[in-house]
Amino acid sequence: MSEELAIHARGVTRVYKAKPSPVTALGGVDLDVEPGEYFGLLGPNGAGKTTLIKILTTLLLPTSGTARIAGFDVVNETAKIRRVINMVAGGEQSGYGLLTLREQLWMFSQFYGLPAREGWRRVDELIEITGLQEQRDQKVRTLSTGQRQKLNFARGLLNDPWVLFLDEPTLGLDVAAARDLREHTLAWKAAAPGRTLLLTTHYMVEAEQLCDRIAIVDRGKILALGTPEELRRRVQAESIFRIELDRLPANGGIAAIGALPGVLSAVPADDGVADGAGSDRVALKVALADDSALTSVVTAVAERGSSLVGLAKSEPSLEDVFVELVGRGFGDEDEADPAP
């Protein structure tokens, strides 16, 4: 039964009391994650990812529904769950500024009940794994954002968790630090298979790179779930083109293109604008019911005063899946925000 599952959730909802009206952050989530699986929750800001992680890590009670981690109930068996899980969140600066790295990690090793000697051994091992040897005796407040997050990640591995939760772990990190963290995550799995990861992210690349299976979430619901290949297959029937224009089309812009007959969707491409500062160039991703609709797109662009500077048929990505499911692009709600 659910005992073998790393994560088992049924009908999990969460409503926050808020003014002027309550916010439904989760509208009934069912989720089964097998032991050893790396599972991704991919969705835009406000989708409910953090809320779900908080419920699964015993930080927040669900409004209704049930969830089990390693067979233990998230509401009533918190002490047992906390032995077998750990959690790392991104996007904020955390840490006791006046402690050194080693002290802070050692403190948590004690809160996880490691014997003193074993604790120090584990701390030094993790400092080495995360590449923080040079900073090990530095105070936490002197660390860069990326170093702090590596320290946070090291803390997350202290108890060698059976299920690890990473909530947007690379949010706000520079490219190199984000890549390091993703590599550490993969190395952790390689070192001993059987560990389970639940990752939330709004970076497609991160989900694809780290996860065996992915659930696409939006507005508190899981819209699709499968391996990256399975998800991509959903949009294989469509033709997806990357169109580069010298400027944004006038008169309705991208939305007008999306509304043309035969066009399923048109959104800014996730790699944003092409080269050259000061250039007005834009890149669009346009999904067509079939290739023949391309003619009307090209005509419509010209009518709106833009000229075509590039056109390529592209392989469907997870973003295309999302666009098909939700009808809008991933970054539409915040600024274009490519994975670091």
Added chain:
Amino acid sequence: MAVIERPATVEGLTIPDAWRSFRTAVGLGWAIESNWSDPFLFAVYTIAKPLAAAMILVVMFNVITQGQGGEFLQFLIVGSALWNVVFGVMGGLVQSILEDRERYRMMKYLVVTPTSLFPILLGRSLARVAVSFVAVILTLAVGVVLLGVELRPNILLLVPATILGLTAVMALGVFIAGWCLQLRQEAWSYPEAIAGALYLVSGAIFPIDVLPTFLHPIAYAIPTTWWLEASRRGLLGHGSPGTIGTLPDLVVLALLVVTTAVVVPLALAGFAWFMRRAREAGLLDMTTGS
């Protein structure tokens, strides 16, 4: 290659866990809590402020009694000296819990460990408790040297009174800290209001007999009253002015034991309830400042 499996048996929190957490929090709490890099500020807060508060009381008192109240002066000095501990403990616990959540952003990471927040909080705040004893000793020293207060310490009373009193005060502090988790930032001064109210009711500066009668049952029900009374006897060799001073030492100690034994489990249950409520409302990683 070893495949990690879920441990066959998983234990909840054990007593050795709690003890280990407490010890760790004591050791590192000292480093987290204290910014000793500014000795001037440190001196102002730990020494000058409590001394000034005590001096103001004494001056007011002398103006009112025109220097005629020797016994009362002793009562006043000991009460205001010891109350530094209450402010230290309560302020320390509340500040620890709120700083962990809002400033260090570590509360959620503490909560997801298998240990309880309770021993961690106690350990974290012990640094501040220790510092508050500096103020106690200084205030008493001023009393002895400048104001002619005579100390006749009785270790047999003083030691149990201090241990029990600290236990009760810490339990109350933990309760208030849990309560503060529920509050928005503007309401952080509530605990100070509580400590202030206790100050008035426990006979720290007013003898209980001068309080309105409806407050007497409250005064006799709270452990801080009996802690102050037992400590006065342990320091001065005699009790407070008024009814409470006429009770035998053993009765005072027994009442301190009983009230502490009632308050500690109540405070712990209250703390657990507040934690549950914080989980329900999603307050464990909230930042109220923004």
